[in-house]
Amino acid sequence: MQPNILSRDEHNVSRKDISKNALKVLYRLNEAGYASYLVGGGVRDLLLQQHPKDFDIATDASPEEIKALFKNCRLIGRRFRLAHVVFGRDIIEVATFRAAHSEGEGGATGDSGRITRDNVYGGTLADDAVRRDFTVNALFYNIDDFSVVDFFDGVEHLEQGRLTFIGNAYDRVIEDPVRALRAVRFAAKLGLRMDDDCVAAINEHRHLLKEIPPARLYEEALKLVQSGHGIASLELLREHDLLQYLFPLTDARLKNHDEYAESMILHGLGNTDSRVKEELPVTPAYIYAVFLWPDVKAAAQNHEADGFDPVPALHMAADEIIPAQLAATSLPKRFSIQMREIWVMQPRLNNTRGARANRMLSNPRFRAAYDFLCLRNDTGEDLQKLCSTWESKQQTPEGQALLEEARSRAASRRRSRSPRTASRSRAPSTDGSRDGGQAVGKKSRGRSGKRGAGES
Ligand code: ATP
Ligand code: MG
Numbered sequence: 001m002q003p004n005i006l007s008r009d010e011h012n013v014s015r016k017d018i019s020k021n022a023l024k025v026l027y028r029l030n031e032a033g034y035a036s037y038l039v040g041g042g043v044r045d046l047l048l049q050q051h052p053k054d055f056d057i058a059t060d061a062s063p064e065e066i067k068a069l070f071k072n073c074r075l076i077g078r079r080f081r082l083a084h085v086v087f088g089r090d091i092i093e094v095a096t097f098r099a100a101h102s103e104g105e106g107g108a109t110g111d112s113g114r115i116t117r118d119n120v121y122g123g124t125l126a127d128d129a130v131r132r133d134f135t136v137n138a139l140f141y142n143i144d145d146f147s148v149v150d151f152f153d154g155v156e157h158l159e160q161g162r163l164t165f166i167g168n169a170y171d172r173v174i175e176d177p178v179r180a181l182r183a184v185r186f187a188a189k190l191g192l193r194m195d196d197d198c199v200a201a202i203n204e205h206r207h208l209l210k211e212i213p214p215a216r217l218y219e220e221a222l223k224l225v226q227s228g229h230g231i232a233s234l235e236l237l238r239e240h241d242l243l244q245y246l247f248p249l250t251d252a253r254l255k256n257h258d259e260y261a262e263s264m265i266l267h268g269l270g271n272t273d274s275r276v277k278e279e280l281p282v283t284p285a286y287i288y289a290v291f292l293w294p295d296v297k298a299a300a301q302n303h304e305a306d307g308f309d310p311v312p313a314l315h316m317a318a319d320e321i322i323p324a325q326l327a328a329t330s331l332p333k334r335f336s337i338q339m340r341e342i343w344v345m346q347p348r349l350n351n352t353r354g355a356r357a358n359r360m361l362s363n364p365r366f367r368a369a370y371d372f373l374c375l376r377n378d379t380g381e382d383l384q385k386l387c388s389t390w391e392s393k394q395q396t397p398e399g400q401a402l403l404e405e406a407r408s409r410a411a412s413r414r415r416s417r418s419p420r421t422a423s424r425s426r427a428p429s430t431d432g433s434r435d436g437g438q439a440v441g442k443k444s445r446g447r448s449g450k451r452g453a454g455e456s
Helices: 020-031 041-047 063-069 125-130 154-160 169-175 178-190 196-211 214-225 230-239 248-255 259-277 284-305 310-326 333-348 354-361 366-378 384-395 397-416
Strands: 004-006 036-039 056-059 073-076 082-087 090-096 107-109 115-118 139-142 148-150
Touching: 020 036, 020 056, 020 063, 020 082, 020 090, 036 041, 041 139, 041 154, 063 073, 063 082, 063 090, 148 154, 169 178, 169 196, 178 196, 178 214, 178 230, 214 230, 230 259, 248 259, 248 284, 248 310, 259 284, 259 366, 284 310, 284 333, 284 366, 310 333, 333 354, 333 366, 354 366, 354 384, 354 397, 366 384, 366 397, 384 397
Parallel strands: 056 090
Antiparallel strands: 004 148, 036 056, 036 139, 073 082, 082 090, 107 115, 139 148
């Protein structure tokens, strides 16, 4: 298999656009005599003159050899073993060239044809390229001579705006159904058009997504809704009937033309998209709270009709709805706790007077709950007066002091947490922990503070 090789002056991938840490890893591998290439989004996005989310590296060094070379390295993943070289919050992913499963031990395939282990090493660059998913994701930037190596016309496909599977699209989706979700993500993020066989393969084999562990689907769901292209991703997930595997309750509501759910989710995603563009942090707790709210609200209303007070009614609703979601995608406990807090604070925000209301302002979840209230207002619930009252309360000196108290308490809690809870990316923080909220709506609501594991 002869690749096209674009020399340094035939492409626009430049070292100045590659993170210092990624360059350090590339050079160290190269100096130790290993093949050392930037690959994936780091090359694809730079060719498109976009800002890569993270930098992935491919090498012929084995995971153990990589570990021996970097003291700040840990090996992760069972299905797909790879090395993480850790620089504080920045993590560079280094993958060993893969070979076909017939070439050695380390590969396994389930009954349906799904690859359950993909750890056959010893491949060449060409072997590695053919095992990647899309032509535009199999472009390699060689740190040795700064050329770009392209086996499957990925550069041309980028120019044509095409998203094309390497090899037979049906086989590639059977091997790893998550590639259907990846197709949607790249189409939404990069504005690429899926090839017809890609669409047909998704149609035929989307049901295989049911076999994917919830933890992996959680990672994919987050990448879709927190990519900064959440609205476009949702549109494509619906078009290709893939939403059911990530958010089944939401999918059912949207299929039933539930206008409230549609409006809530579009506003929530729109808010997240703008925040990602502004490099403000976003939190899974918030976006999951948004997706599940229509169901939680409906269930809570039933419990209230049975005579329960609003807060216990919401807790009972959360107890019913959260497990239904966890059967599809997991959600780390700390986020499900925060999500529940956002919900149960909604009725509490109806009370704007007295000491209790002041205590709300010093609650570390206040800002997220307030943002959620404003989102409900933007969605068409008549809550403008309530939102304005809380907005003014935050502006008073007393309000500012209480908010500051909540901020410093949250900061000291964070300091006591392990510094090794780094996320693999240079993208904005995705745990929302730096301000505990996610601002909503077009107008600034009186805030100025500036403000990403699992199986891979
Ligand atoms: P992003 O911008 O989201 O990081 P990416 O293309 O870099 O996009 P990653 O998930 O970081 O995606 O993976 C890096 C590369 O590894 C991909 O570009 C692709 O070549 C390969 N890869 C990742 N996941 C798969 C998969 N499920 N099947 C085949 N190849 C994959
Ligand atoms: Mg990447």
